[in-house]
Amino acid sequence: MFREILKRLLLAFPTLLGVTLVTFLVIQAAPGDPAELAAGVPRAGADTGRIEARLRAFMGLDRPPARRYLEWLEKAATLDFGPALDGEPVMDKIVRALPPTLILGTASFLLGLLFSIPLGVLGASRAGGLLDKALSNLLLVLYSVPSWLAGLVLILLFGVRLGWFPFQGWRSPEWHEMTFFQSLLDVARHSFLILLAVLLPGLAHDTLFVRQAVLEEMDKEYVQASRALGLPERRVLWGHAFRNALVPVLTLVGVSLPGILAGSVILEQIFSWPGMGRLFFQALQGRDYPVIMAVTTLSAFLVVAGNLLADILSVLADPRLRRHG
Amino acid sequence: MVRPREIAGAVLRRPAFWPLGVYLFLALFAPFLTLDQPIFCKLHGRYLLPALNAFLGLPPPGPLGRPGADAEALLEKDPDSFALWPPFRLGPTRTYPEVLAPPSRAHPLGTDGAGRDLFAQVVHGARVSLFVALLSGLCAFLLGVPLGALAGSAGGWTDALLSRLVEVLAAFPSFFLVLAVMAWRGPDVLLLGILLGVTRWADLFRFTRAEFLRIGEREYVLAARALGMGPLRIALAEILPNAWGAILVPLAFLLSGSILLEAGLSWIGLGVPPTIPSWGHMLRAAHAGLFHAPHLLWPPGAALVLAVLSWNWAGEALRKGRR
Numbered sequence: 279m280f281r282e283i284l285k286r287l288l289l290a291f292p293t294l295l296g297v298t299l300v301t302f303l304v305i306q307a308a309p310g311d312p313a314e315l316a317a318g319v320p321r322a323g324a325d326t327g328r329i330e331a332r333l334r335a336f337m338g339l340d341r342p343p344a345r346r347y348l349e350w351l352e353k354a355a356t357l358d359f360g361p362a363l364d365g366e367p368v369m370d371k372i373v374r375a376l377p378p379t380l381i382l383g384t385a386s387f388l389l390g391l392l393f394s395i396p397l398g399v400l401g402a403s404r405a406g407g408l409l410d411k412a413l414s415n416l417l418l419v420l421y422s423v424p425s426w427l428a429g430l431v432l433i434l435l436f437g438v439r440l441g442w443f444p445f446q447g448w449r450s451p452e453w454h455e456m457t458f459f460q461s462l463l464d465v466a467r468h469s470f471l472i473l474l475a476v477l478l479p480g481l482a483h484d485t486l487f488v489r490q491a492v493l494e495e496m497d498k499e500y501v502q503a504s505r506a507l508g509l510p511e512r513r514v515l516w517g518h519a520f521r522n523a524l525v526p527v528l529t530l531v532g533v534s535l536p537g538i539l540a541g542s543v544i545l546e547q548i549f550s551w552p553g554m555g556r557l558f559f560q561a562l563q564g565r566d567y568p569v570i571m572a573v574t575t576l577s578a579f580l581v582v583a584g585n586l587l588a589d590i591l592s593v594l595a596d597p598r599l600r601r602h603g
Numbered sequence: 604m605v606r607p608r609e610i611a612g613a614v615l616r617r618p619a620f621w622p623l624g625v626y627l628f629l630a631l632f633a634p635f636l637t638l639d640q641p642i643f644c645k646l647h648g649r650y651l652l653p654a655l656n657a658f659l660g661l662p663p664p665g666p667l668g669r670p671g672a673d674a675e676a677l678l679e680k681d682p683d684s685f686a687l688w689p690p691f692r693l694g695p696t697r698t699y700p701e702v703l704a705p706p707s708r709a710h711p712l713g714t715d716g717a718g719r720d721l722f723a724q725v726v727h728g729a730r731v732s733l734f735v736a737l738l739s740g741l742c743a744f745l746l747g748v749p750l751g752a753l754a755g756s757a758g759g760w761t762d763a764l765l766s767r768l769v770e771v772l773a774a775f776p777s778f779f780l781v782l783a784v785m786a787w788r789g790p791d792v793l794l795l796g797i798l799l800g801v802t803r804w805a806d807l808f809r810f811t812r813a814e815f816l817r818i819g820e821r822e823y824v825l826a827a828r829a830l831g832m833g834p835l836r837i838a839l840a841e842i843l844p845n846a847w848g849a850i851l852v853p854l855a856f857l858l859s860g861s862i863l864l865e866a867g868l869s870w871i872g873l874g875v876p877p878t879i880p881s882w883g884h885m886l887r888a889a890h891a892g893l894f895h896a897p898h899l900l901w902p903p904g905a906a907l908v909l910a911v912l913s914w915n916w917a918g919e920a921l922r923k924g925r926r
Contacts, residue, residue, distance in 0.1 A: 293771045304780065308787040418919060422911040424863045426870070427904050430890055434897055468812065543782065544867050548890060559871070562786045570783060577776040585774070 283589055290356045298354070298571065302347050305567050314337055350571065359572035363564060368572045371557060378448045379546075379553030381469060386476040387534060390484050398488025403515050405493055416488070417554035420482035426544040429475035433548070436471060443470050472549045476542065480528070482532070488565045489529050491523040498522075524595045532588020536580035620918030623911035630729035634658045637723045639694030640667060640674045642687035679821050691719040695727035695880040712902045715888055725902045727880040732910060735796040736861040742800025743857055747807030750852060755815025763788060769808050775905070777802035778864070785873035799861045806853040809869075814846040821855045848921065855918030859911045860900070866907050870905055882907045 313333040334340045353360060361367035397413070404410040437445040444450070448468050449461065457465060495501065496519050504514050546555040554573065561569035614620045635642055640653035640663055651664045653674065662668045665679060675692070678684045693710070698718040706713045712721035754765040781798045788794055818824060819842060827841050868874030869883025870890075877884060885903035892899050 289767060289770065292767075293774045296771045297775055301780070301783070304783055310784075418915055419908070419912060421861070422908050422915050424867060424907070424911075426867065427886065427907060428901060430886065430893070431904065434893055434900055437898070438893055457853070543778070544870055547871075559782075561759050562782060570779075574779050574783075577779065578774050581774040581776070 283446045283586070283593070286586055286589055290586065294575070294578055295351075298351065298575050299347070301571055301574045302328060302343075302350070305570065306343055308565075311339055311526055311565075311567075313337055352574075354575060359575075360568050362561075362569050363566045368568045371569060372554070372572060372576070375552060375557040379555070381448075381465065382473060382476060382551070382553065385469070385473055386480060389473075389477055390534070391482050391531070394481055394484035394488055397485045399492050399515060399520055401485065401489040402492035402496060402519070406494065408588055410489075414486065417482040417486050420478050420584055421486065423479055423544055425475045425479050426548055428478050429472060429545050432471045435465050437506050444468050445471050448551055448553075472551055475545060483524070484534070488523070488527055491526040492519050495519040525592045528589045528591040528595055532584045532586075532591065535584035535587060536577060546588060613924075617920055617924075619916045622909070625918045626729065626910050626913045629726060630733040631656075633726045633730050635689055636747070637691035637693050637695075637726050638689050639692055639697045639723075640687035641678070641688050644674075644678060644684065646678060646681055646684050646686075648683070691722065693723040695719065695723040696878070697723075703892070703899075705898050713898050715885070715899060716892060716896070721885070721899070721902045724880045724885055725882070725906045728882045728885065728903065728906065729910065731792060731875050731879050731881050732862050732865055732907075735799065735865040736858045736914075738793070738796025738797035739803070739861040740854055740858050741743065742797050743804035743807050744800075744854065746801060747804035748811050750816050751776060751808040751811025752838050752843070755812040756819055756834060756842070765808075766812070769805050771803040772802075781864070781868070782873060785868060790869075790872070790874060790876040790881065792875055794870065795865065796861075799864055803857060803860070806857065807850065810849050810853045813845065814849040815842055818842045818845050832873070848924065850919055852922045855914050855921060859914035859918065860912070862907070862911050 279321075311334070313330050331340075338346065350360070357369060359372075362368050362371055401410045401413050433445045444467060449464050450456075450468075458587050492515075501519055503513060503519050509517075543555040543559045545551070546553045547559060550556075557569065558573045560566070561573065629636065634654045634657035638654050639655055640657065642652070642654040644651050644653065646666060649665055651667065653663045653667055656662065663672070663674075666672060667674050674686075678686050691711075692903050696719065699710070699714055699720060700718060701707075701710065701714050703708055703716055704714045710720050710722065711832040712725065713721055714722070729896045750765055750769075754762040780802060781795075784798055785791075785795065815838070824837060824841050827837050832841070865874055866881070866883035866886065869881040870887045871883075872887070874883055875881040885899070886907070889896075889899035891904065
């Protein structure tokens with residue numbers, strides 16, 4: 279299995295290369311470039327073509343694409359994504375957008391695990407019963423509501439109608455006058471609705487996933503055997519069925535890891551949440567190619583890292599995987 | 604061996620598929636349910652089928668297609684005319700004088716800021732949603748299933764290469780890619796459907812490959828091989844008919860995901876062109892009117908969730924049927 283992990287580690291590099299290359303090519307194929315954008319609207323009397331050419335030379339866009347890609351790669355390997363269109367280093371922009379997204383991602387990830395595992399095991403233990411059927415159908419409905427639609431509904435009900443929670447931005451304008459605990463409370467209040475919007479569909483998906491994983495174990499013979507031996511149902515459920523369902527659940531943990539940092543383009547737009555999703559969307563609208571490249575590369579890196587983590591966790595949880603392969 | 608007719612029978616008998624049936628019916632026949640033009644009419648001595656034109660995405664026929672033409676007024680002026688109307692005489696793009704009206708008898712779900720009827724927009728919005736979803740499903744199917752079948756039956760280097768390729772694809776932030784491509788190509792229904800398909804076929808590939816690996820070891824496949832059947836014939840005649848159940852599950856979830864992505868991208872303004880009624884556009888307007896016109900939110904929101912749910916229910920039932 280350690281060979282398997284090594285193989286995956288080696289595979290991660292071509293994956294990341296592939297992602298950056300395709301993103302670079304997509305950007306190359308797009309009409310218009312930053313120089314054209316920076317030169318502005320053509321005016322009568324002004325030699326726009328010459329201005330653009332000089333800007334292109336200044337920005338280094340006149341060199342062959344292959345060379346530019348390699349140079350970008352060399353820098354990106356040290357996490358230097360160069361300056362954005364407005365001159366600010368891309369990394370600074372990302373570091374600024376990270377805290378709001380990180381708060382949201384971590385909270386929804388942890389709360390999701392906290393609720394989905396007990397709920398999923400509960401559903402599986404009552405499989406076929408009324409409670410399980412009601413829970414499964416409710417979760418399937420929640421799973422079908424995209425987080426941004428949930429966000430709109432929550433804003434309408436609790437933001438506009440009841441006025442209980444603020445729903446624009448991630449902290450009040452006067453946050454710097456607050457004490458530490460006040461500002462903590464302020465961020466918590468601002469993030470409540472958006473957190474709920476992120477949490478609900480994810481929680482529904484995870485719970486259904488856990489339920490399915492435990493249910494598949496419940497059918498197996500060792501569960502019947504431990505019941506026949508007179509073990510209490512709780513030990514059968516948590517000590518045997520759930521422990522064996524841990525591998526798919528850990529895979530889920532790894533797969534949902536990138537979500538912590540990815541952010542949601544539409545949801546962050548609706549809540550004016552200054553996170554990664556909004557950064558990407560603004561970069562897209564402004565054709566800020568260095569930012570686009572950096573964000574796609576980072577999210578691909580997280581997906582690869584998440585898959586790798588899932589593999590490692592699975593090996594730790596299941597000794598059988600260590601002997602094979 | 605599962606035949607198409609058996610699949611159809613099993614589908615009709617299971618209540619889990621009924622919501623999907625209702626959704627497909629509404630989406631397909633939207634112009635015959637609600638339109639500001641007749642289904643069939645006689646005007647100036649000519650027989651016309653305006654709803655059929657709308658169904659096919661064509662402009663209205665004859666004099667009805669002139670700019671500013673009003674079917675009801677034209678038909679009234681012509682004494683020798685008759686018309687068969689859809690159950691609701693509400694057009695999805697027509698602007699009525701009542702702006703931001705709450706639900707009423709004339710407008711069952713109210714009107715939006717431009718005076719367009721919400722009910723007609725919701726029903727017609729199902730059309731573009733279904734079209735994009737089916738197109739994405741077709742593209743993903745054409746890529747994922749043949750390649751998955753190839754990887755599952757050929758094995759060896761072919762399998763290793765294809766599997767690695769799919770792993771790369773699965774790590775791709777496809778939503779970002781779709782956003783980036785749509786951002787410079789502009790809103791386009793065909794492009795949207797194709798992009799949502801070609802970036803999201805990894806699951807279909809995996810399920811198909813696993814199923815071909817599993818079934819490929821069965822005795823009847825061995826027997827077919829021993830009888831000298833070629834690999835292509837074995838794949839098509841022996842394995843594929845037994846693999847449908849496994850292939851349809853990820854397909855159903857792919858389609859429900861496409862519906863969500865279409866709405867989301869249209870919300871951003873990078874999905875369906877603004878002239879075509881779409882739930883994403885309606886939700887965008889609802890977001891803008893959250894304070895003064897909250898009735899805009901519920902119709903497209905409910906339609907979107909029900910459409911996604913109908914596919915998810917079907918996918919869930921297919922998966923349970925396999926266990």
